[in-house]
Amino acid sequence: MRRNRKVKILATLGPASSDEAMIQKLHEAGADLFRINMSHASHDMMRTLIERIRSVEKKSGRPIGILCDLQGPKLRVGKFANTKVTLAPGQTFTLDNNEAPGDETRVYLPHPEILETVKAGDRLLIDDGKLALKAIEADGKKIVCTVVAGTSISDRKGVSLPDTILTVGVLTDKDRADLDAVLATDDADWIALSFVQRPEDLVEVRKIARGRVGIMSKIEKPQALERIDEIIELSDAVMVARGDLGVEMPIEMVPGIQKQLTRACRRAGKPVVVATQMLESMITAPVPTRAEVSDVSIAVFEGADAVMLSAESASGQYPVEAVSMMASIARQVEQDPLYPSIIYAQRATPEATGSDAISLAARQIAETLQAAAIVTYTQSGTTGLRASRERPNVPILALSPNIKTARRLAVCWGLHCVVTHDAIDLDDMVNRAARITVTEEFGKPGDRIIISAGVPLGTPGSTNMLRIAYIGADGQTGA
Template identity: 40%
Template structure:
């Protein structure tokens, strides 16, 4: 199963129930709804469709609202657009409503003239036209055109390397966030976050409208955001490396290094990080990606990203489902190349010493050493699963939780597979319930060795303090075991040495009422002995120990519970007899 999470943007190309279903089947963990486009009615329809389908498929798919954010745009032009020539003079009017032409235009942000100085760059329409500031007079910015090109109505304006004082959250954002709370979205991707205060401004709106549990993923799109990344990570639930505007605001050659830098910071902090924008951009038009795009996805995974995202590819491209399937295939193949033991050793170097971290690291280390099939986390808040995910174990992390909100909140944590389960009160019930539902969901099978990490008492959240090695299987009998290795074989229930001599075949497990020394004559045939009575000091038991034959004695009712012909496993360390073949380490 794929560990890297996938976010697909829902738009005109993917807004039908049929295409959405195919995206879910392709592995969608989060549906992204971009509020830079469309109205609330349109988004409500799509969000409700996702909710309907996640119930149908029984998958905890999270819903992400992506804010438009604060932005600067050009005003209107007389002819809707104007052609600018390199070297000519051009004046930008801040906050003044004038019609633009070949010599001037207005912009929506009135204070930009206070933020820029001579030598700064102003980029229009994703940098298609560049201006250099020559002087500032009141609300007028006098510029020289650096490259020829067309400018038009309502085009985006970027000011690379300039700390602008535009508010972090607009009135439209506030309305959209309130709508998101009403629609019970799970996550907000907050655009143009520059500092921790921006995150808190958004959280304040969410909390005021009942959205205190909504996670905030801060989108880093400017140099100021990069400079303040430590404080932004601290106040965010996760980070998105939004390479679109970042590639305009910051010199393009710096973007790959910034991506690695931010991912590493998030990994150390244990916060999920998304790599986004143009990952399969050519598939908006073509049915197959470029080689560079395939490498881009794989390298983001090698860098340590938790999630990868499709934007226009799934929102308005010609091949939304093909793009989703392609992304999944590349991610799966990249994950197969990761050395998880080496990765765990690196994680150990940045380990923070406290009980939850110690238990989470121990769970991953134990899972690695015992070749566990999964780490099962019983979690009320999701914190246990998040902390285990931080250490990037090679096996799957199964998060068993009674809360649908918590399950969806884990949708972007690497390698975590959430399952909904009933709430329990006792530790034993919690362990049994977690293993049983993991088994029913197909994440583990009988005979698997799993690691269980949880917090006790079970009614408290945020208290990861328990670790248990557990074998998934049916326990048939239990007694006192001895030996150096487990026993595997077909059970043969006999009542006497004579009967044993007649029916026991090579590598059978002998099941008897008592350790009669007469069974010594067939020890060379058996793979193990299970007895209802007797002790480890009996003559037969000592002979078994000498020959390194697994033995379990005092296994009450074994001759009645076990059936001749049943394949069983003897765990001599724990003195347990399991039905079928069980992975005993």
């Protein structure tokens, strides 16, 4: 199953897309990997969804990535005596550690870490920013605020803290239990870590995961932007989670931040996913708005590795149509005359490593010779990542003996992953590359391919060889 596009599509599973038949339809429509939202999925449901995805993978014969998205800390106020109260801008309102039902003057905040950390001058946004408060006094037990904007607050509404760095980690007890359950399946490829604020937030999850899954940091807090280079360095991938980011920061800043994060990840060679509300209207409509089409196209023009569907595929009325539309937009953008020059202008300077030098040379030679494909042998995935970082204008076939590597690379721009045995010698390496290029429909007899690999063969992290080969007349051998 060949995709005629470079950007990947991440589709969230949910009530509208949890049975195997629908998962298969979504995959056939263009979904390259699937997201399981642990905010809504029980452990049993998570295991069932993974089994169904793997069944679809077996039928399709193509590696499919699985991302399990941890809920992260959900900060909420307590309840009110009358469910909801009316407030007025300028009045005083207090959040405290008193468990009694709230009223027009105060409400219980069951998060001591907030009470102890917020300081005078900090903003508190309630209910996705519908109510804006500003702290004028904080003593560790209560936060006295002025109402800046908004007119009401009701039971269990969420709290956002755009000016406050919480001292506690981002993993909650629920997240730890969910992470253990995901790792126990030994069949997930990525964990998404919500509400990352600082590089230290990645330490605990790395210790627990021990390399068994890739860690994708969700950037949805303004505090994360202050140390974003360190966060990117410690992450295996990054998600631009525009929903909460647009609540905690002025919404007009989000497009610029999206571009900055995409380019920073491309420089670092880390996959970047753009997410949230990309085709939001398709939850209830069979076609998107023109603005949504433009939104998706901007992410593709910027060279994002993947674009994500949330409710559109999880609970919407048109999940298959949403995936098909996203794939169609991506294909059209990548065929645009301006696309190559935009992608080229953002290419990063290669690092001073053998893998980067080989990947750069592979791209330059492939483009100069108009090769049918770049074929890279990758065991750990590092070589595949470096080849993807170059954003060549020819297809990249990533051949790996490790199914877990192939699945994890499903999120990477331009990589068509194939699971195959390691080559036994140089002749087998060339012949195998030629044969797979033909069978995967990327080339034909007489075409040239560029092959990168490591010698000794099968040694992880040793990419040091580049070869130009012709596909033989029988389509089975190279020369």
